[in-house]
Amino acid sequence: MRITGLGHAGMFIETAGGSILCDPVIGPSFFGSWFPFPDNRGLDWERFGAADFLYISHRHRDHFDPALLRRFVPTSIRVLLPDYPTDDLESDLRALGYDNIVYTHAGEPLEFGDLKLMVTPLRAPSDGPIGDSSLSVDDGTASVLNQNDSHPLDLDKLFAFGKPDAYFTQVSGAIWWPMVYDLPQDAKQNFAQLKRDAQNKRAMYYIDKVDAEHVFPMAGPPMFLREELFRYNGVGLENDSIFTDQSQFLAHMSEQRPAQKGYLFVPGTQVDVHHSDVKVTQTLFTDEEIERIFTDKWAYLAEQRDSRQAEVQAEEASRADILPPAEMLAAIKEWWEPLIRRARTIRNGVGGNVRFRIGELDMVVDFPKAKVREYAGEECVYWYTIPADLVSTNIRDHEIDWSNSIFLSMQFSVGRSGKFNEFLTTFLKCLSRDRIEYVENWYAEQSDQTEDAEIDGWTVQRRCPHLRADLTKTGKIEDGVLTCSLHDWKWDLTSGKCLTTQGHPIRASLADASVPTA
Numbered sequence: 001m002r003i004t005g006l007g008h009a010g011m012f013i014e015t016a017g018g019s020i021l022c023d024p025v026i027g028p029s030f031f032g033s034w035f036p037f038p039d040n041r042g043l044d045w046e047r048f049g050a051a052d053f054l055y056i057s058h059r060h061r062d063h064f065d066p067a068l069l070r071r072f073v074p075t076s077i078r079v080l081l082p083d084y085p086t087d088d089l090e091s092d093l094r095a096l097g098y099d100n101i102v103y104t105h106a107g108e109p110l111e112f113g114d115l116k117l118m119v120t121p122l123r124a125p126s127d128g129p130i131g132d133s134s135l136s137v138d139d140g141t142a143s144v145l146n147q148n149d150s151h152p153l154d155l156d157k158l159f160a161f162g163k164p165d166a167y168f169t170q171v172s173g174a175i176w177w178p179m180v181y182d183l184p185q186d187a188k189q190n191f192a193q194l195k196r197d198a199q200n201k202r203a204m205y206y207i208d209k210v211d212a213e214h215v216f217p218m219a220g221p222p223m224f225l226r227e228e229l230f231r232y233n234g235v236g237l238e239n240d241s242i243f244t245d246q247s248q249f250l251a252h253m254s255e256q257r258p259a260q261k262g263y264l265f266v267p268g269t270q271v272d273v274h275h276s277d278v279k280v281t282q283t284l285f286t287d288e289e290i291e292r293i294f295t296d297k298w299a300y301l302a303e304q305r306d307s308r309q310a311e312v313q314a315e316e317a318s319r320a321d322i323l324p325p326a327e328m329l330a331a332i333k334e335w336w337e338p339l340i341r342r343a344r345t346i347r348n349g350v351g352g353n354v355r356f357r358i359g360e361l362d363m364v365v366d367f368p369k370a371k372v373r374e375y376a377g378e379e380c381v382y383w384y385t386i387p388a389d390l391v392s393t394n395i396r397d398h399e400i401d402w403s404n405s406i407f408l409s410m411q412f413s414v415g416r417s418g419k420f421n422e423f424l425t426t427f428l429k430c431l432s433r434d435r436i437e438y439v440e441n442w443y444a445e446q447s448d449q450t451e452d453a454e455i456d457g458w459t460v461q462r463r464c465p466h467l468r469a470d471l472t473k474t475g476k477i478e479d480g481v482l483t484c485s486l487h488d489w490k491w492d493l494t495s496g497k498c499l500t501t502q503g504h505p506i507r508a509s510l511a512d513a514s515v516p517t518a
Contacts (some may be wrong), residue, residue, distance in 0.1 A: 001142040003166070004283070005269035007040030009063055009219040011168065015139035017115025019081070022135060026068050029061035031390060031409035031486040032315030033229055034222040036062075037245070038293050039304060040267035042284055049073040051400055054098070055080040055119070057148050058132045058412065059089050060404055062222065064176060072331070075496035081134040082121040086434045089131065095504040107157045114139050118161045120401055122150055123357050125426045125439045133404060136161040142273035145210065148219050150203070151486050153469045155209055166273050167212035168265065171203045171249040172220025172242075176407050179232050179241055190239040195242045196235065198488035201251050205474070205485045207257065214278045216265040217249045224307040226312055233301050247294040266290065286409055320396040322388045324359035331395050332363070340370040340427070341438050345443040348435075350422025352381035359388025365433060367424075379417075382424060386412040403429040420501045422466075452507070455482070458493055459511050465491075465504040482506065483485035 002014040009023040018351075023044075027035050049072030056079075058063050075097035080089055083106045090101065104110060105120040121133040132150040135144065147402055151193035152158050178191040221243030224233050232241040234247075244252075250262045263271070268284020268442070282290060293300050323331065340347060350367035356376055362375040390406050399405050401424065405503055406412055430436050447466070453462040456477040463486045472483045481499070482491045490499040493508040 001137070001139055001273045003046075003145065003168070003271040003273065005142060005218070005265045005267055005271075006035035006043060007267040008222075009057065009170070010040070011024065011218075012035075012048045012051065013137055013144070013146075015115050015137060016141060017113040017139050020053040020055055020117070020135070020137065021048055021051035021073065021077075022055045023057050023063040023148060024048065024064055024068055024073070027062070027065060028225070028311055028315060029222075029408075031062065031063070031319075031393075031411055032312045033226055033409040033411060034062050034225060035304070035308070035311075036267070037221055037223040037284070038266055038300070039223075040284075043267055045072045048372065051077065053078050053080055053102075055135055056089065056093070057082070057135070057146075057150065059401070060149070060174065060408070062408075063148070064089075064092070064362065066092070066096055069098075076100055078126045079456060080104055080117070080119055080135075082119050082131060084121055085123050085438050086130060086432075088432075088435075097403055097504055102150040102325050107154075107160075109161060110135075114330060120141060120152060121160055122152060123423075123442075125430065125442060130430065130435055130438065132181040134158065137162070138162055138314060142166070142292055144168065144273065145212070147210075151206075155473075155487070161209075164212045164218065165208070166214045166271060166278060167210050168218050169173055169203060169210075170219035171199065171217040171246070173199050173245045175242065176410050177242075177420075179236075180413050185238065185240065189238065190291055192236065192240045196244055199242065199244060200249065201485060201488065202383070203249065204253065204256050207253065207260065212281050213261060214273070215253065215262045216269075216271065217246045217253075219267045221245050223301060224410075225301075225308050228303070228412075230301070230305055232410065234297060237298075239314070245294065245297070258429065264290065264295075316389075319389045320393040322359060323392045323395065325359070328358065328361050328388070328395065329363055329372070329374065330393065332391075335398075335431065336365065336372055336397075337370055339431060339433065340367060342433070343427060343436050343440055345440055346423045346427045350381070350427070351502070353378045354424060355380040355383040355493050356390045357383070357385045361388070363406070380414045381418065382414065382421065384412060384414050393431065400435060401429040402431065402433040410495055418502070422501050423503070454511050457511050458482070459509050460493065461507040464489070465498070465506050482508070 004012040006024055008025055011022045013020040019291045048158040079098050079101045081101050081103055107115050107120050109118045111281045116138045118136040119133050125232045134150045135146040143162050143164045144166045147169040178188045224230055234243050235241050246264055253262050264278050268292050268468040270281040270283050271278040347367045354365045356363050364375045364378055365372050430439050453457050453472045455475050466489050470484050476483050482493055496505045498504040
């Protein structure tokens with residue numbers, strides 16, 4: 001089996017039973033903010049576009065690049081569609097002309113001659129844009145797991161496919177915290193370090209559990225080539241950003257797990273796998289070029305920035321004309337109010353007013369009353385400042401996921417009173433009736449947390465209140481604080497209070513006590 005790196009989370013898998021093109025992206029993505037690092041334009045995209053199968057793991061635009069697909073990938077290709085609860089990804093692909101769709105089923109292997117594969121989807125509101133997935137591949141000569149951004153909870157089902165010889169996984173997050181937040185600089189630096197540490201911890205958790213002989217960090221980081229975002233590349237010019245690169249993670253993994261075999265996986269990296277034997281060859285960059293990219297990274301990034309401003313300008317020119325404030329308010333009111341009325345759990349979870357300053361429009365979303373109106377000095381739990389052309393474009397395109405457009409663009413700022421509010425973020429990426437109904441039902445199903453387990457002297461509900469991970473596998477208790485390693489959420493076990501966000505209390509008691517604390 002041969003796997004070729006295409007940049008970011010992209011790869012081309014050649015097997016004894018056919019080839020699979022996975023998550024190909026050139027970009028730029030998210031309103032012209034994200035470019036794959038390193039530059040992947042020099043690859044032979046015509047060759048990779050002639051694959052037998054196309055696999056798009058999820059809708060995030062750093063995994064799904066419509067412009068690249070139109071240019072290089074024939075619409076006759078067989079598309080491996082993850083089994084998601086809403087049909088947004090299928091609708092996007094069909095709109096591009098892809099109708100030769102293979103409907104996969106969650107965790108069920110499919111066979112195509114010598115090729116056996118399995119797509120394992122995740123379906124929680126916080127999994128990508130309602131959905132993320134991994135791809136397992138085996139052709140008798142080798143087995144690989146392409147986990148990309150997904151954070152699977154039920155590893156036993158994933159491992160039932162077989163232990164992978166080579167493991168490809170995300171190590172750099174796709175998030176805007178804390179870079180865009182209204183925080184003192186020293187707080188940003190501290191939170192950025194905590195976020196990088198949490199990402200490393202999560203990646204190491206999966207590497208330990210998968211226990212593959214060969215590990216390839218991928219799926220990030222981006223290059224920020226817009227002038228105003230350039231400082232946030234990598235860990236930031238002022239150590240206030242979160243984007244660990246492949247080389248940095250390999251160094252971290254070497255410290256944490258010295259015997260682990262890890263490899264740099266960049267555009268053009270060719271990995272030949274035959275069971276436990278792996279050969280790695282660089283086909284796009286020379287060793288000297290790769291060395292410079294990672295050791296003199298800011299100079300490389302500056303060259304990319306200076307040479308690619310035409311792409312940034314082309315994206316800006318594609319945006320919608322800015323709507324007048326009254327027209328914009330009316331459009332958002334008509335769009336959002338019916339959704340908020342349907343979203344009882346989200347309304348209660350947000351529990352207050354959220355202010356949006358969008359160009360000349362200053363509006364508030366009153367979640368408890370399900371109203372959108374002009375801002376009149378109300379106290380707010382969150383406040384956003386967003387360029388009017390971004391919002392006008394999302395209104396024009398009826399973009400139902402603002403995390404997959406505005407927020408990951410990092411071309412906005414935000415402040416909040418108190419902790420992170422998952423319900424608000426969920427609403428802003430679920431701006432359709434189908435999505436709202438799904439997440440409301442999902443939250444209702446999660447309310448049944450009846451099974452308990454003992455962990456380090458505490459009796460705790462077995463399933464994490466966040467995404468129902470099995471805490472006997474992902475939980476760690478120190479000084480009465482439980483941490484779930486999947487997303488680094490924390491609970492004070494004495495009170496049952498979630499220390500990471502509003503709501504989501506946990507049921508817990510000391511193992512020798514008869515009365516639970518929450």
